[in-house]
Amino acid sequence: MTRLFGTDGVRGLANVALTAELALDLSVAAAHVLADRGEFAGHRPRAVVGRDTRISGQFLEAAVVAGLASAGVDVLLLGVLPTPGVAYLTGALDADLGVMLSASHNPMPDNGIKFLARGGLKLDDAIEVAIEKRMREEWQRPTGGDVGRVSPYADAVTAYASHLVAATPEPLRGLKVVLDCANGAASEVGPRALREAGAEVISIHADPDGLNINDDCGSTHLESLQAAVLEHGADAGFALDGDADRCLAVCQEGNVVDGDQILAVLALAMRDEGTLVKDTVVATVMSNLGFVHAMKGAGVGVRQTKVGDRYVLEAMRISGYNLGGEQSGHVILSDHATTGDGILTALKVLQRMAATGTSLRELAGVMTRLPQVLVNVADVDKSRTDEDAVLAAAVAEEEAALGDSGRILLRPSGTEALVRVMVEAPTHDLAHDVAHRLADVVKAQLAL
Template structure:
């Protein structure tokens, strides 16, 4: 039976795979698991119930899923603070800020509106490790906490949730944004209220698109997965830069004044160099995943910045950041984590600090982004193969070594199996697009032949 929790919570088609019953059961199981141990003993000694922050993005199914999650928690003796529609990183911040015992975010991030998801955060606003998620999953169907009388939880509105988050964001900025014209694409998502307000309060002139959520238009042709509207708006308004969020605003991608995309790797490069120069980059180290571009690694090496590499997934970046006590990390997709200010990827925070660097230096975003050269990167998904045999196949290993020898230090090869389907992902980077295309096609054919089912 496949694991219920994926790389970022439980996701599925709302009301088909992710039902009210499942949401209720997950909340009850989470309450049982996350209120155990020493912390639970301290709560009992203090004579108070556990407290959980619950929030959602604006997709319509979030309304009934929030009701189900809140009911499951309250029926298990947990007081619920309903923060309404706010970004995922705002939820994490609020859990930590008010000392809540845990929290729940209902969102499917960059997925289309019919999908939804449930993400749990522990005390301190951090994501749950795999073993804790497994304990919650194994608790489904078992006896639930069932207090009565004054033991049941209460559900209250977290009235100033958004204001607290905005104040926090503004307090992180090293300088203000006066003189900048910024276009924000809020993906008709959770950032629609927070992001424009914060950028304006920071002093920027703001043009907003994708900020009219109706429950079904989240990520629909806008946001970080559809950058064309942002590119057009930046050019139309003569803006200095554009910032794109995804549905729950844990991502940030950017567009420069000429309409060119600045991806997560370049954003990390800009922030890493700035923090390095200002003595704020802990151990002169940046944490990235295996998918980050070779150009980022080279640019960091040239500036004396060490790169630590993890598996794909922001949770693995977070683990490496925590283990090393590092300050900055993220993914090419725009999940950028600044650990001094956040416990998870925060698209609004990232966008603010990127804009602040433009304002501080007086340089354009394009000039700042030129700190790294992006190597052509080709990704080929080889489907319907025995992906479990990838690591043990000598023929594939020989083919990879041959390509690596031909590329030398001007390129990179990465083969990795899918964790969810019979597929191998073949990634090749090279100094020339034609070379990357040819090598990727060659390796994909070897994989297809050697691992045919």
């Protein structure tokens, strides 16, 4: 049986794959699993529920709330709020469970359900498996005063904005910034937090109508942000995704600053402040080799994990590191957040700019990105990627030719019958040639 939970909750086409019935069943099962684990012992259980701006979030929110309340859980409705805001308030309000309704950067017709444990932490795989097993089971329903109460929490945006500003002690006066809110969950709180921190803010794509989230805007479509930065003569621009857990940037010249570069800027800032735990940053195997070289040259260690912010978080939690992230713009500052937080990331980059009087272009220039080519090879037996001797020999030959100046990564897709061939090299032409030579070998050796 295919698991419902993916790497970041349950996602799918709203009202087809992700229905109100499924949302209700998942919520009831989550309440039962947490109750059996003793999470609710000695008190009335409480959950907080937030959502992004997708119109489907309205009926899914109603279904989640119905499921939780019918299982005896009191619910605080946070309304439209970023995923990291829901995570923060799960901890700040001492809730037993947090629920976020969002499909992040996915197109508007999709939606998703993400459960957060006490303290705003992502659920362990074992708990997700237990929730799936408990769905649609027979259960003793509470009655009378034992059913859950549902209340709005009107201070959600204010509380989260105050938390973000408190995490940014350096005033941002004198900085002009463009913020692309992706017509998503940060459309209100994002500009507010940056303004309260002292920046002059021009917000774009901050008029959600339930249908326009991520529509040619946000972190997956940077063109309008680049244009706005140049038009307004801004010092920097930042693009969030639909639930604002990721952030990409644009310098004053309109050039993109990706997640690796942002991570490098913040790693050096924290090292200089003496706050970077063990002088180490956590990244994934997809991080550009230029990032690894830059950190090594600066005396900062790099711990690399599998792709996915949950693996970055896991490594940070196990070893006590306090900075990690991905090339896609998920940046985790665990001194202030339990998940990636796009608004916090923007604030911290601006704080570094203000403290040093240095432009974002100069700060990001600490690393030189190596050209990177990614080729997806479809219709192959991805399970044999690490076993085929001919493929292994071809990779070894190309790696020997590249030496320390490049890198090769073959990664089976987690959801499709394909293998991703990623090559970094000193020139784009060389990376392209190596990637396509290896793609041909993958196709020949692993064809279905």
